[in-house]
Amino acid sequence: MTQEKSDAQLAQKVEHQSAKVLHWRLVLNLALMVFDAVVYFCVGLLVMFLSKEMDLFTTRLQLNLRISVYLYVAVCAIIWVFCAHSSGVYHRHVFADGYQLNILLLKAMVFSWVGVCALNFIMQTNVSFFSVCMTSLCVWVAEMIVRFVARRFLTYRHRKGDYAYPTVIVGSPEGIGQILKFLQQRKQLNYKPVRVCPIRVNRETGLIEADPNIEVLNTMVREFWGEPIEVIEYGDHLAGRIAQTGAQTVMVTDVLDRFSDNLSTFAVQMESLNLEIALITSALDIAEHATQMRNIQGMSIMTISLPQYSPVAKIKKRIFDIVVSSLAIVLSSWIMLIVAIAIKIEDGGPVFYKQERIGLRGKPFYIHKFRSMRVDADKHLKEVLAANGQEMGARYKLKHDPRITKVGNFIRKTSLDELPQFFDVFMGNMSVVGPRPQRDFEVQEYDPVYATRLLVKPGITGPWQVSGRNDLDEEESRQLDVSYVQDWSVMGDIVYIMRTIGTVLHPSGAY
Template sequence: MSRHAPGDKPSLAAARPQHPGGTKPAWYAPLTVGVDVAGVLLPLAAVHLATGRPHPLVTATVAAAGWLLLRCAHRRYAHRNLAESRGLLAALHDWSLLVGLLAVLRVLGGESSPPLTSLLALLPGLILTAATGALLHRHLTAERRRAHALRRVLLVGETPGAEDVAARLAAGTDHPYVVVGVVPVGSGSPAFGVPVCGRLAADAPATEPHDGPLLLEAATRLSADLVLAVPGAHLCGERLRRVGWALQDAGLPLTVSSGLTDVAPRRLAVGGAAGLGLLHLAPPTRRGGATALKTALDRTGAGLGLLLLAPLFALVALAVRLDSRGPALYRQRRVGRHGVPFTMWKFRTMVRGAERLRPQLEESNDAHGGPLFKLRRDPRVTRVGRLLRRSSLDELPQLLNVLVGSMSLVGPRPPLPDEAAQYTPTEARRLRVRPGMTGPWQVGGRSDLSWDEGIALDLSYTDNWSLTQDLDILARTARAVTGGRGAY
């Protein structure tokens, strides 16, 4: 262990060797800014020049500057935020504010030309910004799969809590953290294969002077970018505070795990009282304007979908009838919101009497645990039925369920009554929201997911629902359906 004189403040930045691939590519920021500027400045200037409007370059420059200011105000160019999400909803939000800002400036400036032309000229900016965000997110995801652009984490905490945090970080690919070492507090050795780099005594006093130097030495040896502390009975209060002082004085960030899991960041707010750091947890959104808007969008979308897709409905129904004997539509009893049963409609994809054949196929169940029944090569599925399932066209009649309010466009899949009867109290929480035609299961792998994985996605959706999340899932559903992954 390295020793320091009492007055010394060791600099970790000077001692720590640089490791390759530890940060995002440096070209992310200039590319994003350049595309944002060009996407607004060039089309707007070109349109104003072509239509003979006065001061086209000044107008385009003001619009581009406003666009950059809005994006900066929302920290879109911050290194920690770049490429962390696809950015479509963020771009749409910022673009809407830009249109409103320019509309106010237009009124104040007495501009009387038709506004539609300018609005259309601003569309390339939205499209280019959203496309750039999506491409950079895909690039960053690929980089992290190659172990690049990651933050090396030294974990410190009591063994059970540290093991849980390390397991969750190892299981996810949507974050930049990779655990490179652990410093247990007290007895016990973590069983997740990460090197143990020292140990903090469990019964040490809060003023223990050796905690910080030990963590600094381990972080330097591992080239760690930050220390992630998992508080517990022996690492909290004054002791954790002093650890933070030692690390931050040496230039090493400290992150503290809250112990909460599967909670969207927007539901969390930091506060304080009596010197305590408090984390406020907002309840899930169950009522109010957002849910009313969701219902309105569901009904409107279902009505338009039924109207526009009527010719496709007729063709699919004809194909089902010609392929095998039986009706084109199939109805099945499902369990909806708050456990209320309803009749769900689908295009028939199986032979008549398929339910009577299920007991003979129970031993071949391909579902990964739980009460779900799925067969990858179900002999009851017809030729047309296989095509309909792979393309998800068999789900289209559920637009009728959305129109009458028993389902939503987005939500957990509605279970069969015998499945719901086997739910634990935790699993039954997914019935607190209206089931959907598509949802986290559809964009997360469909039938390839295990029971526990599917339930985890549904519970996360149920507790953290937001309208923007629904729009994101709808956008991702098209790609999931086109790929056909997990559809059988």
């Protein structure tokens, strides 16, 4: 009875801590909603004042009834906030991602524009179409600026340890190290490690037990976090001991396999004390799939599918690729001309370089780029790798490749060498966004999971290019590519294009 009372007190303590975090999140979202409404209200009034449309009336039912311009703009502001909420602008996991957030703000702006146009049509007001469009555009720009400032503030507070979820990381020493590395690189996330709990599977019993290899764990913590984190030993009353640390979230990295009895038992213990479980899953986890339960003659059958692989979704992506590649070819034609002349002047060799790569479902095709290396570069690849102590493989890296020309070094850093690939996209061999196409000897090294990247068209840009490029380790690169196969969408592709623009302006890991 005493233990039950103690557990109840711990659960109440965790619930109180959770309530505090939920409180500041609610306050933040409400503040943002109010501020968004004020921004729209002010911008709308300013546009209508400059357009000399402050004298507002409706001609509905042939009656010229005056309408308060302040009431009208207030209603439009409410429509804007509603559309922003419906678009996911206020979701906590979106707020830290500036690119994705700006796309969602654009989506909300389009929806609110439609809503305001519908309002004007129903009320038959004398508000001009120009005013509606200009207000929507100005509000979108203003909101991006507001979110940028707010994001900087929250990131600063996160670095100070505020507004964060105290977290206990559970897993193998190696798994804990990888998560600490991830959290260290992404300070804007609101998980703050307060304890680590190393575990392993007992080979004889199949049960979970404490991993005694503390030396490896300490090495991982020092390397990836930079400061010591106290260890909490796996064992009896673990949930209670975690709750006593003040933690709110338990992050499971590995060892505890999904759908296993070990994980189910562990999760029940944690959740009984109101501790949140954050489970790190495989990039191909079926949780991302659309599921449907059916009961056929007493048998329950769950069907799963990925909506983005439907014929309609594929047609949308192809249309998107054609439109984007056409615009890119037209707008960058003068840049491509200058690059071509510079390459020709430097050594008189061919302007373009083509190479066989492996595309959709393993089908070979030729990729086209501006030549950035000397003419005989391919013949010397093995000897250059050998000189740098590397072998031919899917993830060889050369920071200082002697085969690269002076012009080639510049166009690689600025990604101008990739421009001819828009012709490959237009012809249908590639997509604007997707995993990078690789050579046959690289594809031969794929394991079954990594081979799923061949289920989508290779792209000019993608998750690897905007997340560090060659500075990423092999596991991170694989995870990004496989994740793209799992959850690509046209809206997601737009986010990657925006990130690519930022990467080109501030190149990182390009060599």
